[in-house]
Amino acid sequence: MESKQLIQIRRDLHQIPELGFQEEKTQKYLLDFIEKLPQDDLEVETWRTGIFVKVSGKNPKKTIGYRTDIDGLPLQEETNLEFKSLHEGRMHACGHDFHMTIALSALEALANEPADDHILFLFQPAEEGPGGAEPMLEAAPMKKWKPDVIFALHIAPELPVGTVSSRAGLLFANTSELFIDLIGKGGHAAYPHLTKDMVVAASSLVTQLQQVVARRVDPLDSAVITVGKINGGTVQNIISEHARLEGTIRTMSPNAMEEVKQEIEKITKGLEISNDCKVSIDYGANYYQVNNDEKLVQQFSQIADQLDVTYVEASPAMTGEDFGYMLKEMPGFMFWLGVNSEAGLHNAKLSPDEDALRVGSSLVISSLKQL
Numbered sequence: 001m002e003s004k005q006l007i008q009i010r011r012d013l014h015q016i017p018e019l020g021f022q023e024e025k026t027q028k029y030l031l032d033f034i035e036k037l038p039q040d041d042l043e044v045e046t047w048r049t050g051i052f053v054k055v056s057g058k059n060p061k062k063t064i065g066y067r068t069d070i071d072g073l074p075l076q077e078e079t080n081l082e083f084k085s086l087h088e089g090r091m092h093a094c095g096h097d098f099h100m101t102i103a104l105s106a107l108e109a110l111a112n113e114p115a116d117d118h119i120l121f122l123f124q125p126a127e128e129g130p131g132g133a134e135p136m137l138e139a140a141p142m143k144k145w146k147p148d149v150i151f152a153l154h155i156a157p158e159l160p161v162g163t164v165s166s167r168a169g170l171l172f173a174n175t176s177e178l179f180i181d182l183i184g185k186g187g188h189a190a191y192p193h194l195t196k197d198m199v200v201a202a203s204s205l206v207t208q209l210q211q212v213v214a215r216r217v218d219p220l221d222s223a224v225i226t227v228g229k230i231n232g233g234t235v236q237n238i239i240s241e242h243a244r245l246e247g248t249i250r251t252m253s254p255n256a257m258e259e260v261k262q263e264i265e266k267i268t269k270g271l272e273i274s275n276d277c278k279v280s281i282d283y284g285a286n287y288y289q290v291n292n293d294e295k296l297v298q299q300f301s302q303i304a305d306q307l308d309v310t311y312v313e314a315s316p317a318m319t320g321e322d323f324g325y326m327l328k329e330m331p332g333f334m335f336w337l338g339v340n341s342e343a344g345l346h347n348a349k350l351s352p353d354e355d356a357l358r359v360g361s362s363l364v365i366s367s368l369k370q371l
Ligand SMILES: CC(=O)N[C@@H](CCC[C@H](N)C(=O)O)C(=O)O
Pocket: 094, 127, 128, 129, 154, 175, 176, 177, 247, 248, 249, 285, 287, 318, 319, 320, 321, 345
């Protein structure tokens, strides 16, 4: 696909970001594109707001899967791009517009000239939440066309264009969302002794949660607890009877995740006693770690080399990806694609360099033909 078309597709998709399992316009855009491709070797099935596309191989010995995520984030874009998001409070701030464009360009190349092996493209909803990969694995088309190996990419703002990065073994962390509600007793700001102030309890809880990471997790292992949002109270002179924390937990092993959760439960039990309140915890969506297959990563690094793309050994990251569930079921890998943006992932000013589309596209097409 020409650079001009890659850029146009990316910009079209950038303008219509939608949240997990609400990607109706995105699905329609993708289906319209797929419908215009040569259909001889294609089979297409929709699943919720996602899509499976199988391209039959000429001399198949296996099926290679390629997955892209398709959802956006609940974030108001703050770039001045002429093609900025048309959806208020929604943004492709995690690069899924890039991911989808590269998948479409690879699909077009394969539909025009099928590889030897069967190729299965997965356009997966809800990566940012509540998680589309795990239920998509149970979908009938996945059972029917189950890949032998599978791979995916993620943009990396901190890497220059022309660079990719990956590693054998653990690439992305285990994640769990964290929602904590605290219920006490509200009242007049001047009579705190007659209330159970949940703003004070929530503040203390945020600090105590950081102690789990600093004092409960083995320093040679690692974990993150981030509280991204706190809600509580109505006005300045009313003591709040309710507060809510929203956050995420990240660990390098499923065991560490269980340990962190047990510690959080102990702390909240203590908080109930010391603040005379009720605390409830909801762990929301949980993602399994991304574990890359050593042999496939090595093959991929050689393909990058052939295309004069610089391959850099990655360190494990605390980002999460529900693609980890797919890698639990079949061998494969994920890699970072350098897109050189000063603003990082989940930042309202993220602006990846569109030259990376060409690099990603040629790498994915070559990998689909050679793995
Ligand atoms: C690549 C990336 O940024 N992924 C997200 C996955 C979100 C998982 C879930 N909603 C959570 O917040 O735990 C990430 O935040 O790492």
